[in-house]
Amino acid sequence: MTALKAWIDEQFKGDPIIWAIVILLSLFSILVVYSATGTLAYKTAGGNTELYLFRHSFLVFLSLFVMWLAHKMPYRKYALYARLFMYLSIPLLVFTYLFGSNINDANRWLTIPVINQAFQPSDLAKLSLIAALAAMLAKGQSNIKDFTGTFLPIILAIGVICGLIGMANMSTAILLLVTCLLIMFIGRVPVKYLGLVVMVGVMGLTIAVFTGQRGDTFWSRIEAFWESKEDDSKIPFQAEQSYIAIATGGISGKGPGNSEQRNSLPHPYSDFIYAIIIEEYGMVGGATVLFLYLALLYRGMRIVANSNKAFGGLLSAGLSFALVIQALVNMAVAVGLGPITGLPLPLLSMGGTSLVFTGTALGIILSVSRGDHSDEVSASAAEEVRASNRLRTA
Numbered sequence: 001m002t003a004l005k006a007w008i009d010e011q012f013k014g015d016p017i018i019w020a021i022v023i024l025l026s027l028f029s030i031l032v033v034y035s036a037t038g039t040l041a042y043k044t045a046g047g048n049t050e051l052y053l054f055r056h057s058f059l060v061f062l063s064l065f066v067m068w069l070a071h072k073m074p075y076r077k078y079a080l081y082a083r084l085f086m087y088l089s090i091p092l093l094v095f096t097y098l099f100g101s102n103i104n105d106a107n108r109w110l111t112i113p114v115i116n117q118a119f120q121p122s123d124l125a126k127l128s129l130i131a132a133l134a135a136m137l138a139k140g141q142s143n144i145k146d147f148t149g150t151f152l153p154i155i156l157a158i159g160v161i162c163g164l165i166g167m168a169n170m171s172t173a174i175l176l177l178v179t180c181l182l183i184m185f186i187g188r189v190p191v192k193y194l195g196l197v198v199m200v201g202v203m204g205l206t207i208a209v210f211t212g213q214r215g216d217t218f219w220s221r222i223e224a225f226w227e228s229k230e231d232d233s234k235i236p237f238q239a240e241q242s243y244i245a246i247a248t249g250g251i252s253g254k255g256p257g258n259s260e261q262r263n264s265l266p267h268p269y270s271d272f273i274y275a276i277i278i279e280e281y282g283m284v285g286g287a288t289v290l291f292l293y294l295a296l297l298y299r300g301m302r303i304v305a306n307s308n309k310a311f312g313g314l315l316s317a318g319l320s321f322a323l324v325i326q327a328l329v330n331m332a333v334a335v336g337l338g339p340i341t342g343l344p345l346p347l348l349s350m351g352g353t354s355l356v357f358t359g360t361a362l363g364i365i366l367s368v369s370r371g372d373h374s375d376e377v378s379a380s381a382a383e384e385v386r387a388s389n390r391l392r393t394a
Contacts, residue, residue: 014071014366017299021292022067022362025347026060028289033350035257036269036276052269056350063359070363071370075312078364079138082131086157089125093164096121097213107213108168119353122165126176127357129161130318131364133180137187138311144188151193154184158197159204166208170218171341173208175325177201183318186304225339241265242272242334245279246286253282270349271342274334289348290331297324303369312368319361323347 012019030053037052045051092110100107101118109118133154140150158180166173181201184194209215221236228235235243245261248254259279262268268276278286300320307313323346330345332338344351346358 012068014370015299015303018296018362018366018369021296021299022347023064025289025292026064029348029350030057030060031256032273032277032280032348033269035259035280036262036273037350039263040269052350059352059355063355065359066356067359067363067366070360071366073367075315075364075367076309078131078315078367079135079311082128082135085124085128086132086161089121089128090160090164092121093125093161097164097167117352120169122169122172123354123357125161125165126172126322127319127361129157129176130179130183130322131315132157133183134187134311134314134318137184137189137314138309141188141310145190147193151189155193155197155200159200162201163204163208166205167212168214170205170209170212170214171329171343173205175322175329175343177205179318179322179325182321183314186317187310187314221339221341236340238266238272239333239336239340242275243336245272245275246335249279249282249286251282251284253278253280253285256280270344270351271330271340272334273345273349274331277348278334286331293324293327296320300324300365303365307368316365316368319365323358323361 033056034049034053037056038049041047041049041052096110097107101109101111103109108120108122110121111118136150136154136157137144140146143150158177162173162177162180165176177197181194181197184197209218224234224236228239241261241264245259245265248260254260257280259268259276261279262276265272265275274286274289277289281288297320300316303316303320304313307316326343327346329338329341330343330349333341333343344354347355
């Protein structure tokens with residue numbers, strides 16, 4: 001038993017609460033997605049419901065493996081790769097917009113040859129921009145008010161990447177801009193520069209709305225949301241089905257696998273999986289999921305408070321905000337607190353490579369939590385050696 005505990009402590013370092021939250025949500029995801037994909041299986045897989053179960057389970061465990069690999073790498077190395085992948089993501093976003101797979105009137109996906117797996121370059125761009133921004137702010141802490149040397153490269157990176165993402169995926173671009181502003185606020189960027197980022201960001205997103213692929217959808221969803229608040233008959237179909245699922249779930253829910261709205265709700269396994277969770281597990285299940293995401297954010301901020309290095313703290317903060325804000329927006333849409341966005345629920349929704357990128361982000365957060373701890377242990381050990389040497393000398 002002692003040997004097993006020692007092995008676990010050696011292999012799974014970092015914040016144990018984050019490990020527990022991620023593993024719990026990942027296993028719960030398998031259960032909920034299996035329930036929500038029944039209709040999809042009959043439509044596309046001849047009723048083979050186990051197909052999506054095995055496929056999603058494989059991706060969930062793959063994401064956990066990627067998270068484990070990412071947490072083993074010292075987080076400082078991510079500063080070296082961040083800018084490289086950020087620069088790589090720019091031509092990928094342009095290529096995807098021009099030649100990518102068109103689904104729901106938007107070119108967001110590229111297909112990887114040989115393995116025939118589609119992925120969204122916006123996931124790579126989002127992750128690399130957050131890491132690069134953390135690295136640039138950490139490096140410029142001593143010169144944080146230097147506009148040309150420190151701030152100009154930051155605003156150019158944010159403007160270009162958010163604008164390119166917004167051409168095909170406005171909701172992701174807006175959330176990324178908000179995340180970048182939060183990182184900059186924590187990184188002591190002067191308020192006047194934050195205001196400038198807001199102005200440039202709004203300008204870039206406005207251009208993306210009017211020239212991109214999803215401008216009409218963006219405005220129509222906002223208009224439909226406000227009209228539905230004044231007239232119940234104008235509630236969009238998917239939102240109406242989501243409300244029915246939530247209303248019929250009650251306090252304790254209908255039980256696992258007993259959802260009825262999964263048969264009529266569009267994308268119950270991704271965009272509206274939170275509605276299925278409440279229908280099957282009730283308000284208790286919905287509140288528990290919300291609590292776990294807030295706990296994840298809290299633990300991420302604890303890492304920021306305890307971090308010895310600016311880069312580690314900013315990196316943990318940015319990735320924690322990106323994951324949890326997206327989760328809160330997804331849940332808000334399901335319960336009618338915001339317009340429909342099409343954003344999946346991180347860790348819970350069925351997905352492809354997005355699950356892998358989520359695992360990478362969580363692995364980096366865990367790397368930060370164990371990296372500074374290793375520094376402290378090394379410093380403590382070094383101090384003990386020095387003290388021992390002093391005693392021997394005396």
